[in-house]
Amino acid sequence: MVSLQKAEAVQRASLLEINSMHIAVDLTGDDRTFTSTSTISFGSRRTGTSTFCDFAGEELLSVELNGTPVPHHAWQDNRIRLARLANSNVLTVTGRMAYSSDGEGLHRHVDPADGRTYLYAMSFLDAAPRWFACFDQPDLKTTVAMTVRAPHGWTVLGNGRFTQTEPGMWELFPTPPLATYFITLVAGPYASVLDEVPKTATSDPVVLGLHAKQSLATELQNEAADLFAVTRAGFGAYHDLFGVPYAFGDYHQVFVPDFNAGAMENPGCVTLRDSYLFRGAATEFERGSRACTVAHELAHQWFGDLVTMRWWDDLWLNESFAEYLAHRVCSNSTRYPLWVDFGINRKDWGMVADQSPSTHPVAGNGAVDAAAALADFDGISYAKGAALLKQLVAHLGDEVFLAGLRDYIGRYQYRNAELAELLRCWTRAGADNLSEWSQAWLTTTGADTLRAVGGRIVRTGDERREHRMAVAALDTSGSELDRLQVRVRGDGVDPGLSAAVVVPDAADQTWASIRFDGELSALASISAVADPLTRVVLWNSLRDSVRNAELDPAVVRHRVVADLPDDPSDQIVRSLLGFAADELVGHFTPMADRPERLQELAAGAEQVMQTATPGTDRQLVGWQQLIRTGSDVERLTAWLSGENLPRQQQLDDELRWAIVTRLAELGHPEQIEVLARQDSSASARNHAAHARAATPDAEAKARALRIVTEPNDLSAYEVYATASGLFASGSPQLLVELAEQWFDRIAGTARFRTGWALGTVIRLSFPVRATSPQVLAHAERQLGAPDLVPLVRRALIDGTDKLRRAVAVTTRFPV
Template structure:
């Protein structure tokens, strides 16, 4: 299908206005297809020509204003419509194909019990797989849905159910105007939990095999949902606008969640079946709050085109973090944001593929898909935090409420939102938006410190720099924290100085005159409180003191800022990975915040896979395993940190006897249950180390016949270090168009292992030769994810970069593969630089 261009969308929006979709689906037939009948009504410029997106397996009939549309009018998944009247009715009937890619109407069969489950995922341009539509965000319309399904199924959708389902027939109320990519439904023998709050019906859905777990966790999920609804109602003048609020947890979902009005869809890994940490529970709460924010940002007021994606994702990311902290028991979400989400944004923003938060042009939908990244989400949220600091929270919220009132159930742009906040704050945000939203890449803030002989600061200067290719300097409102190491062994904040960095001041140099004559602190923390979005570098004396002071800091957010700065310096090859591993061994075992433990171990483990040389990697891995052992020894039995440390130890140790012992219940740390998910982690590590084979994997899958077990088994099989296993896994990833998205992703994840370098290195050239064909057979989100996970990032060699350059030089490389390769090549480049420090 040709990607919809902005020019085409603009022309079509000038030609037609959609007045409604009436969609009738029959899901009772056998085979790989379902029936779809749609009545699409719209007004148009008389005599004009346009098209709808439509991808049937077989077009049964199409009539426009009672006149048959010839089948030849359907080409490249577009149905041409000619000779339009002022008022039009298009009626289309077709057989549509179920999906196995997480797009369109996705069908999965639960291996636990053989039951079939469906969910619709229209994002980004998948509605054509279910019904004919004008598939662009600014052509919103009410949707009326009816579904015929097997008698024992449950169906839920955007609209509220009208009456009782009879003989498998489900009907739903007409919705408020929706963008087509928000239209959704679930269908199958789902287990449901119901509740209500403040007049809003609530429901939770999951597979029958997860019924026990959903029942056990429903109170927690409902509580978070109600608390977030209450807080949004406190800050927004417009109440939740879509009637009921269903949340469905479904198999093989591509995203973490999708904000469909009335029926938010989540990946069902969020219904936990094994022990989880407080960090994971907090993460689920943040996703719930994030998707709820979308009900206003995206659903009620929708971007006019994909260049304003930030109006959806940046706001949902910011508010999801904020509202979780303000409304629920998970009050430390800004620490999580600093440690995890913001790091994602910083990494994406430094890649060659960087782009502004709000780019001026996104030419087509293929390019739009690529902007669903750490920039649009995490950088945008961090920038919004700066905006709140700049204009004040009261003015910020007043501007948002004016924005909702002006554009409810319609569309809006960057200019619309900024105008509302400007009016509320009395500040012209034009220059601010150019610097923060229209300009790509990230600034670095470094502290330059001169000390007087008496131990006071003679001068403290914040130096702001920018990459040569992206020279924008920005205004920053931030804190400088002065931390002292007391004689009692504690580290306390003496003072936090609020600083306004002027981008035009003295070539990026801002002298902090307020600190002149102040006794020098043991640690001068740049961006204390994490208010701004920038890379942070400490002065040399503060950097030298970090290993001693970091474990003693009481403020988890300050610790997160320091850990993030250290990790970023290693990624930039400014500091060797050995220094990071040494810091982890020294400081992490006394960390009290589980999200910091989880993210430091996860990120360090990823760096240890690629940044040391093959000769030095085993020692780095062993030190990381020692840090995990120390954490286990001091952590509370049964607590989150012990669980997080145990997981990381399983992934780093080479002690196969110990791992086998844990599987058998021997010498397991107190309070740690070797449950289903931990058993899979152990089997996976044993497979990587050559200590578990197909029979071990099959035995574990027999004990866990679930979608999770099916995916874990696929990952383990791809990790077996034999030529036969690698060949089988590679052929599966490249050549099987019928396999489900998540099984292919799991296989790609398991394939590349630094322990197997000699075995997998020959597949690096095959990636660049064969991945274009895979993407021709399986595009979209699923193809992008598989291509990313299958990238040969562990083959850290100039030859890998040369192969990447060759593919990028080809004129016919798809935009999706080009983006994946550009980013993957940057990872290899950085790893090569880091190895130069070893």
């Protein structure tokens, strides 16, 4: 599929005005294809000229422009050439379309639990033409009507309220103007729970719906109260923040299978991955993470859906704002305080991306086509951008920040806008010198380094950036002695604090790499520091120092084991134990030393579990991490049988699969097929695929490598699970040999995978755990190949950077 060029989009937008679109879909055919007819009314500002519409169907059945058939040969490279446009035009395109299995276009899932079929459409980023013909770019918004023929007994949902006009026939009346990338359709025998947002003085009542496949109906019921509470709180908060009521009628949230992203903000019909309906015990912070996703997608109903970017260069106008606003709204309006989660998880993700060779500006990153934009859909567009908004609030003040947002939403609703227009809104609200701030922060790459040196905060980096932040003084016990708000300009600032440890950015307000000149060794325990955001800053500094080969991983490993059992935040404990298992004793430890180092980590997880109050989240976190890191086969087997479980903890399917996966990693895969026969869910298939790939023998690895690098009929999730297990275990020799085969084959996957699935499989299976100079050399050679497609090249660049860092660390700190 030819990717739309920005220049083409600008030209087409200058020519066309889309008046309306009607989509007719028939879902009653075979299990491989369906028919779709688009009728588009549009004007042309220049008569007699030509353009093209986007159509990525399996077979083009007919095309008519203004009642005249268009020759079949006009369809090439998923584009239909349209000649001799009139001032007013009607285009009708009918095609036979293929259901997808990769989570894009119209995805079809047959639930292995009961054989029922479920459909959902994912049109982002350029997947809309895979299920209907359209002018596919974000700045050609139009009203959308739809008719759907579906099997009797199915539920049909979309961007507005569908009415069943007769059994199996559904009609959607015209919506407000929509961009093609968030048009959706959901159809199948979904289980549903309904509620509403009550009418207020400024907004009408909103019908709320939650939906999932029938095999998750119990989980849907169990989670409905919390999901509705977060959603209602979000509606109230966003109505107040934006001053504009919700614009898209009913609001459905559908938990769909095999979903590539966390969720998608389709107006009125958000789709979310169904793993948010927990099959096992869930902690408070896991529900908090889900609440953040719910609030994130709800923010998009204004920021992204009501006001939409013109081109993918301004992707951050969607994602950074939704990321920031979701954490803010959840922290202020729900029971979930999420700024710790933002700092310890999301900012860490963004910092890794910003230090990689593929880093790019938050705004205006030069996406020449849609495919390049998808490659930049990353921790910079989300987490770094949100962190910069947090810093902007410190710079502008909350009143000016919100006034500018209200002006922007009110002024550009139902239209498209870009960064310059948002900056003008903030300027009208009272902001000064915002263009300078924007140039310094939004159009540059990388992070400044703020280093505490003898009480002074020394800055290296871009001197145009001014950091507004808190600085805290700690004594050796971790007690906070003083705190000041400072501005860091030029080469730094002396806040006048004298203490054993001086912490820059103690409230986690800015975007910078934080460093300490040996001062942290004076701190008896990070966990004794009262402010959780200060602890986040300290831990992130240690993680970042390891990744840059500045600090021995052993130092941080000992800190994790010693400090975390006493940390008050379950979120910090979970995140740091995960980092230690995945990275410290993973690719930042020489391959031969990993089993021994993993036992040290297991001892720390054991302490977390044993010292926690029975039945609490803390105890569950410790147990989960002990399952991940333990090597006592007899104990793991006993737990799988329900014996000697931690007090007041219960064994559920997710814990069973965690145990079976760990046993497989230790060379005991016998229980995989036993549990797979007992658990017929789609989740079980994915767990089994991961466990099989993680089994450390040559035959299992060869099978997994074929799944990753060759076409197959497995679901996208089973391929992803296999990819994530491929290098999870194995002897050093086996991993190195496997990595060389992987590099020889992986670029060829672009022949049969596209979009999200292509990049995700490479990212999940990249052999960073085969940490050796030999493998790094192979990776560098692969990057030199001249014909890599953008998504493959981007995934290889990022993976190779992680491998390069791992080799640097294990070379400098070999034991």
